[in-house]
Amino acid sequence: MLRIYFSRYLVAIFSCVALFGANFSYAEEVVVYSARIEKLIKPMFDAFTKDTGISVKFVTDNAGVLLTRLKAEGKNTPADMLITTDAGNLWEAAREGLLEPIESKTLEANIPTHLRDPKKQWFGLSVRARTIVYNTRKVKPAELSTYEDLANSKWRGRLCLRTSKKVYNQSLVAMMISEYGKTRSEKIVRGWVANLATDPLSDDTKAMELVAAGKCDVTIVNSYYYGRLLKKSPSLPLAIFWPNQAESGVHVNISGAGVTKNAKSKHAAVRLLEFLSSEKAQNLFADVNMEYPVNPKIKPDPAVMAWGSFKQNQLNVVAAGELQTEAVKLMDRAGYR
Ligand code: FE
Secondary structure, three states: OHHHHHHHHHHHHHHHHHHHHHHHHHHHEEEEEEOOOHHHHHHHHHHHHHHHOOEEEEEEOOHHHHHHHHHHHHHHOOOOEEEEEOHHHHHHHHHOOOEEOOOOHHHHHHOOHHHEOOOOOOEEEEEEEEEEEEEOOOOOHHHOOOOHHHHOHHHOOOEEOEOOOOHHHHHHHHHHHHHHOHHHHHHHHHHHHHHEOOOOEOOHHHHHHHHHOOOOOEEEEEHHHHHHHHHHOOOOOEEEEOOOOOOOOEEEEEEEEEEEOOOOOHHHHHHHHHHHHOHHHHHHHHHOOOOEEOOOOOOOOHHHHOOOOOOEOOOOOHHHHHOHHHHHHHHHHOOOO
16 A cells, blocks of 8 residues: 555656646747848847847758758757748748748747748848949949849949859849839840859858959949948948849848757747847847848948938739749749759
């Protein structure tokens, strides 16, 4: 009899410990798969842990690898959150059923509508502007106006572009299709191709280096690459131009995040996501990579502010994903390699 009581007592104790233990670890850790590199995310995770006591474990890799891994792991994935660049990649993760819709008044208040998924499966955390950079010795800003004007024959032999294989350009063209339709967009892309001074380049920095060297006069890049290059070589004859200001605005994209469908620590993951959209993290999130905060209450880094303010295109970035396949086909037809 005594033995039965004793063993029941033990079972009760063990159950309590097991439950408490499970709860404790549930609240204690978020696992993140991140396509943003460590130095661009760790400062925000550290600030979150300091504020909440919840630790953040993370793995970094490129977006394609992380999506494949999430898909393969299915229900067994340790990941609670996916962070990646480009709305096209986030849209793809959502399409694969890897992300969970999140209802959050905080996220809705902190992030403008055009920078988050209408189905609430992902949320922008920083804004990346894809804009025009030109050689200040060869081009006057008054000669520049819009992305579509770079298709004009006055730019023949003067344009450098990064390869169409890069998702940034696929998103740019996808957003153009959404705004202008396929026929007009194809005409623009054909015009760009006709104006190229060199074969398309492997990266944005290379394109700007050729502009600085006078091999071409103008290019289209993400502004943070301009920031990085000028930090390294301040005397380069390069400047930023904000196009389409009399039209619908500069093409913007995001880096952003979503909570995974199979998150084990969903509650903590939502808290982390909300934290990343808050004032404290937004200051860090944009500054570490010279991007723009999504939260309009936060000012960008002073070095970034010096490039001037601009009107963003308000079209929802979800179009970058929805029309990505169309964009790739269109660029192929237009001979943009
Ligand atoms: Fe980039």
